[in-house]
Amino acid sequence: MDLFDKLENRVSPLGPFTSQGYGYYTFPKLEGPLGPDMKFNGKDVVVWSINDYLGIGANPEIRKVDTAATEKYSLSAPMGARLMTGNSDEHEALERELADFVHKPEALLLNYGYQGIMSVIHCLVDRNDFLIYDELSHACIVDGKQLAMGESSVFKHNDIEGLERQLQRAVSRMKPNSSILVVTEGVFGMTGDLGKLKEIVALKEKYPFRLLVDDAHGLGTLGHDGSGAGTELGVQDGIDIYFGTFAKSVALIGAFVATEPRVKEFLKANARSQIFAKSLPLPIVVTARERIRLIRENPQWREKLWENTLKLREGLRNIGYNVLPSESPVTPVLTEGSTELCMTIMRELRENYGVFVSGVAYPVVPKGMVLIRLIPMATHTDEHIEKTLKAFEAIKPIVFENVPEKAATA
Numbered sequence: 001m002d003l004f005d006k007l008e009n010r011v012s013p014l015g016p017f018t019s020q021g022y023g024y025y026t027f028p029k030l031e032g033p034l035g036p037d038m039k040f041n042g043k044d045v046v047v048w049s050i051n052d053y054l055g056i057g058a059n060p061e062i063r064k065v066d067t068a069a070t071e072k073y074s075l076s077a078p079m080g081a082r083l084m085t086g087n088s089d090e091h092e093a094l095e096r097e098l099a100d101f102v103h104k105p106e107a108l109l110l111n112y113g114y115q116g117i118m119s120v121i122h123c124l125v126d127r128n129d130f131l132i133y134d135e136l137s138h139a140c141i142v143d144g145k146q147l148a149m150g151e152s153s154v155f156k157h158n159d160i161e162g163l164e165r166q167l168q169r170a171v172s173r174m175k176p177n178s179s180i181l182v183v184t185e186g187v188f189g190m191t192g193d194l195g196k197l198k199e200i201v202a203l204k205e206k207y208p209f210r211l212l213v214d215d216a217h218g219l220g221t222l223g224h225d226g227s228g229a230g231t232e233l234g235v236q237d238g239i240d241i242y243f244g245t246f247a248k249s250v251a252l253i254g255a256f257v258a259t260e261p262r263v264k265e266f267l268k269a270n271a272r273s274q275i276f277a278k279s280l281p282l283p284i285v286v287t288a289r290e291r292i293r294l295i296r297e298n299p300q301w302r303e304k305l306w307e308n309t310l311k312l313r314e315g316l317r318n319i320g321y322n323v324l325p326s327e328s329p330v331t332p333v334l335t336e337g338s339t340e341l342c343m344t345i346m347r348e349l350r351e352n353y354g355v356f357v358s359g360v361a362y363p364v365v366p367k368g369m370v371l372i373r374l375i376p377m378a379t380h381t382d383e384h385i386e387k388t389l390k391a392f393e394a395i396k397p398i399v400f401e402n403v404p405e406k407a408a409t410a
């Protein structure tokens with residue numbers, strides 16, 4: 001059969017979302033300056049779907065830095081992979097600053113988080129090793145597992161006893177040159193709960209393993225200084241490889257891992273997605289340095305983010321929504337229903353109330369569940385929050401149509 005003909009019959013994992021929803025439910029186009037007030041399909045909307053937690057994407061100071069760096073260096077430079085011709089003093093300075101920010105001896109820049117972490121897992125885990133990861137891990141970790149040569153297993157989400165069983169099993173089957181890598185997340189991006197890092201780090205007393213934490217949503221939002229979930233939970237030292245991306249709080253592209261010098265040296269020579277790909281453009285590196293500096297110098301952005309998060313969450317809870325026990329700014333609203341209900345909620349909010357949210361249904365969440373995710377930003381105001389709460393109040397009869405006791409209070 002022709003390969004392309006076959007594609008027509010392949011079911012997309014996101015089902016009707018991808019086939020029916022182009023430009024609306026999938027690939028929507030938000031326009032205007034980045035922030036809580038943007039345009040969608042020509043309408044003004046309050047946006048709760050972009051991960052610019054600290055609101056720095058539209059910061060005028062940063063935009064000036066972006067322009068000046070682009071004029072100075074061009075978007076092309078440097079050409080080549082870092083290993084060949086793509087290195088610069090700026091890249092190395094950013095790595096030192098990132099390491100300092102997240103309290104690790106060294107950091108290694110990655111062109112993109114997704115490919116970067118896949119490569120890191122791939123090159124760390126050889127055929128004699130064991131990889132154990134949380135079942136709710138991001139797709140980049142699951143894909144890293146596909147590449148890794150060793151044996152892999154999952155533990156149920158945040159189930160420490162389950163992890164311990166997997167560790168016992170791995171230990172019982174280890175050869176003299178076998179090692180174990182455990183991978184989890186600092187913040188789980190859909191549900192907002194934190195990885196049980198304290199408990200996992202405590203297991204290091206009993207079992208020989210190294211811990212890699214993907215802290216995409218924790219960097220900049222958690223910890224007294226914004227250095228993430230490890231700091232928040234008091235176990236940053238117990239994380240052997242800390243992964244952060246610029247795609248959320250830094251509102252940019254690029255990522256890094258922070259670890260000890262010998263591991264960085266190994267990754268520099270072995271992480272294939274970095275060795276065989278062009279390095280980050282200099283203006284990106286220059287603006288990343290500035291953004292990290294500003295994030296460190298402006299803790300009030302993080303405080304405002306949290307103030308907004310708590311107001312939004314409390315408000316949603318008060319009007320009867322299940323916001324799950326999220327411990328990060330990620331604010332999930334979980335309800336019962338079908339893919340159609342998920343689409344109806346998004347459409348109602350966008351069309352009738354000027355509120356832009358994103359939602360997911362099966363197979364991203366279990367069948368019969370709908371999860372609407374709101375991402376607060378430091379730049380949301382009380383008016384944005386009030387407008388959104390009013391909208392959620394107004395759509396209760398639709399959301400709880402099939403949930404009798406909730407509908408009765410609507």
Ligand SMILES: Cc1ncc(COP(=O)(O)O)c(C=O)c1O
Binds near residue numbers: 113115217255
């Ligand atoms: C938990 C998590 N890990 C990794 C990534 C990938 O990072 P990047 O966007 O830098 O490729 C994302 C998405 O951005 C993410 O949410």
